Amino acid sequence: MSAQYPDDLFYTKDHEWARIEDRDGTKVATIGVTRFAVEQLGDVTQVDLPKEGESVKQAEVFGSVESVKAVSDLFAPITGKVVKVNSPLADSPEYVNEDPYDEGWMIQVAVSNAKELDALLDAEAYQAFLREQAE
Amino acid sequence: MRRTPLYEAHVRLGAKMVDFGGWAMPVSYPSGILDEHRATRSAVGVFDVCHMGEVHFVGSGAADTVQRIVTNDVARLENGRAFYTVACLPSGGIVDDLIVYRLQPDHFVAVVNASNSDKDLDWFQEHRGAACDIQDRSPTTGLIAFQGPAAAQALQPLVTFPLERLRTFSVATDVTIDGMPVWIARTGYTGEDGFEIFCDAKDAPALWDRLVDVAGQAGGKPIGLGARDTLRLEARLPLYGNDLTDETTPLEAGLGWVVKLDGGDFVGRDALRAQAAAGITRKLTGFVMTERGIARHGYAIYDAGGAAAGAVTSGGPAPTLSQNIGLGYVPTGLSVTGTKLSIDCRGKRVAAEVVSGPFYKRGKK
Numbered sequence: 397m398s399a400q401y402p403d404d405l406f407y408t409k410d411h412e413w414a415r416i417e418d419r420d421g422t423k424v425a426t427i428g429v430t431r432f433a434v435e436q437l438g439d440v441t442q443v444d445l446p447k448e449g450e451s452v453k454q455a456e457v458f459g460s461v462e463s464v465k466a467v468s469d470l471f472a473p474i475t476g477k478v479v480k481v482n483s484p485l486a487d488s489p490e491y492v493n494e495d496p497y498d499e500g501w502m503i504q505v506a507v508s509n510a511k512e513l514d515a516l517l518d519a520e521a522y523q524a525f526l527r528e529q530a531e
Numbered sequence: 532m533r534r535t536p537l538y539e540a541h542v543r544l545g546a547k548m549v550d551f552g553g554w555a556m557p558v559s560y561p562s563g564i565l566d567e568h569r570a571t572r573s574a575v576g577v578f579d580v581c582h583m584g585e586v587h588f589v590g591s592g593a594a595d596t597v598q599r600i601v602t603n604d605v606a607r608l609e610n611g612r613a614f615y616t617v618a619c620l621p622s623g624g625i626v627d628d629l630i631v632y633r634l635q636p637d638h639f640v641a642v643v644n645a646s647n648s649d650k651d652l653d654w655f656q657e658h659r660g661a662a663c664d665i666q667d668r669s670p671t672t673g674l675i676a677f678q679g680p681a682a683a684q685a686l687q688p689l690v691t692f693p694l695e696r697l698r699t700f701s702v703a704t705d706v707t708i709d710g711m712p713v714w715i716a717r718t719g720y721t722g723e724d725g726f727e728i729f730c731d732a733k734d735a736p737a738l739w740d741r742l743v744d745v746a747g748q749a750g751g752k753p754i755g756l757g758a759r760d761t762l763r764l765e766a767r768l769p770l771y772g773n774d775l776t777d778e779t780t781p782l783e784a785g786l787g788w789v790v791k792l793d794g795g796d797f798v799g800r801d802a803l804r805a806q807a808a809a810g811i812t813r814k815l816t817g818f819v820m821t822e823r824g825i826a827r828h829g830y831a832i833y834d835a836g837g838a839a840a841g842a843v844t845s846g847g848p849a850p851t852l853s854q855n856i857g858l859g860y861v862p863t864g865l866s867v868t869g870t871k872l873s874i875d876c877r878g879k880r881v882a883a884e885v886v887s888g889p890f891y892k893r894g895k896k
Binding site: 438439441442460462464465466467493 | 547558559563564565566757760761823824825827847848850877
């Protein structure tokens with residue numbers, strides 16, 4: 397099992413993560429939901445995501461995830477154009493439960509403004525936030 | 532929050548606890564809702580239903596009082612037998628759905644929904660006739676459901692009488708498990724064969740551990756409220772508060788089979804007679820999603836032409852069927868099998884189609 401909250405990711409208070417990579421001078425963010433989100437959701441049965449070429453905006457809804465019991469919005473950690481969608485999730489939404497940081501990723505976004513990363517939490521701050529919420 | 536006698540057992544099993552009508556109840560255990568659902572369909576599930584209410588009607592007037600309250604025909608109930616029924620308002624709206632057991636001619640027991648038990652007790656007292664004592668024995672009664680195709684085989688070694696003699700909707704009251712006095716009823720809320728086992732509240736933790744143990748040996752496990760809901764929805768068993776309310780009648784809900792208009796008199800009979808004579812105008816209708824989308828309680832239903840048709844009362848994934856299913860009230864003209872509907876899933880119209888009967892039906896042995 398991968399780490400609960402890997403150190404190399406950025407996090408939101410809405411329980412999404414973003415992994416930032418440099419590709420030919422462009423920053424690309426891979427986006428998914430955290431282990432905490434998955435534990436809260438329970439079994440994921442459907443994931444609704446934007447299409448390639450569509451734009452997402454930081455802190456705004458970019459899709460939704462349906463579990464057996466409920467539906468939850470997904471909030472974009474960062475603004476940009478969707479360059480890739482994890483299409484296997486359409487048939488295998490359980491990847492989100494099984495492997496939220498790897499096979500369960502959702503979209504990749506070409507980052508418009510790297511400054512927005514400043515608004516995100518690192519792993520330590522995110523876990524501190526979770527502890528705060530639990531109290 | 533109120534706790535059942537099994538609260539500590541759930542915590543020990545790692546359950547995710549939620550507030551269910553003021554009760555701290557397990558929504559799921561660590562293996563998750565889907566796994567629990569499948570375990571009940573393939574082997575056996577153990578359910579804490581201690582939060583449900585047990586109301587005893589005792590005395591020579593017990594039958595009369597029960598008949599005044601429920602739509603089914605009490606005169607047809609024999610000792611050791613039970614029926615499913617509803618209690619209605621004078622309007623025909625449903626107060627609660629319940630199972631009534633007749634233990635003796637002067638002793639009936641109603642098992643009612645946890646969230647309704649206070650309201651029900653007041654309603655029952657209000658309609659109590661002569662020579663009937665109404666006793667709420669919920670606090671001292673434990674209730675554990677044991678449901679699934681392996682239920683009988685797994686339970687048999689714990690009891691001394693042949694379970695095959697216990698027919699559906701029958702109850703055996705002179706039984707012990709490990710020396711604990713229990714009643715075993717062949718009833719349930721999952722669409723599977725199975726039992727509901729009544730015990731003294733103080734014995735519930737030991738009985739639970741024993742049942743979880745024998746279930747485990749049969750490939751089963753404890754089941755939370757999450758899977759209880761997906762199981763009952765697949766079997767198309769209605770849920771009070773969603774599919775049944777004080778504004779829906781049993782005739783509209785497809786429960787005409789528990790309404791005996793020519794049996795004993797009961798509260799709501801005149802209204803239901805009038806509705807039966809006039810014909811119902813809306814009906815609780817089952818549908819499957821034919822496009823990608825999951826219907827949830829409260830989502831709007833539209834007809835093929837896009838006109839508003841009603842609202843979803845229950846909806847979600849049907850794990851056994853790999854389909855998304857739901858129930859909702861629509862005009863009777865739209866409740867015909869094969870009718871195309873659409874459901875507003877958060878702003879997106881998703882196609883659905885009316886189906887009749889239970890979504891899931893267990894195979895005959």
